[in-house]
Amino acid sequence: MxxxxxxxxxxxxxxxxxxxxxxPSSNKILxxxxxxxxxxxxxxxxxxxxxxxxxxxxxxxxxxxxxxxSKETKALxxxxxxxxxxxxxxxASLHENPVFYTPLDYVSDxxxxxxxxxxxxxxxxxxxxxxxxxxxxALGQSAFDEAKARQQRDSALRRRHVQEST
Numbered sequence: 001m002x003x004x005x006x007x008x009x010x011x012x013x014x015x016x017x018x019x020x021x022x023x024p025s026s027n028k029i030l031x032x033x034x035x036x037x038x039x040x041x042x043x044x045x046x047x048x049x050x051x052x053x054x055x056x057x058x059x060x061x062x063x064x065x066x067x068x069x070s071k072e073t074k075a076l077x078x079x080x081x082x083x084x085x086x087x088x089x090x091x092a093s094l095h096e097n098p099v100f101y102t103p104l105d106y107v108s109d110x111x112x113x114x115x116x117x118x119x120x121x122x123x124x125x126x127x128x129x130x131x132x133x134x135x136x137x138a139l140g141q142s143a144f145d146e147a148k149a150r151q152q153r154d155s156a157l158r159r160r161h162v163q164e165s166t
Contacts, residue, residue: 026093033085
């Protein structure tokens, strides 16, 4: 029973791997991006005027609530959309015959832009700084407690010595 389930799952996965998605040409995707980006920027800049504050369309209200809560979330969503567009363009260009090779250094620089790299570096540095500060504080507290315990032990030994000698 379980073996037949695994065989069926494996057969389904192999069939999924063989599916070929019809992708538009990379030039069409690039043209759509060149046309869509200014429109999206314009819609984003004028969203306060045309986007209703309360809407019955679930996906619009979800994005409106999510984006008005945090500007970082909005920037993250926009960068994910950009990366998805670039991934689709690369997939389409590699799917063409003859293959249209993209300059991978340019693509990697776009996917990890200097702003994103700077933000990632700052978040790593701040996390490390916080961790090192917490560790230093813990070590300092431990050293303080150890010195305090040593001092109490020495004073107790002195008292005991004084009591035994008298």
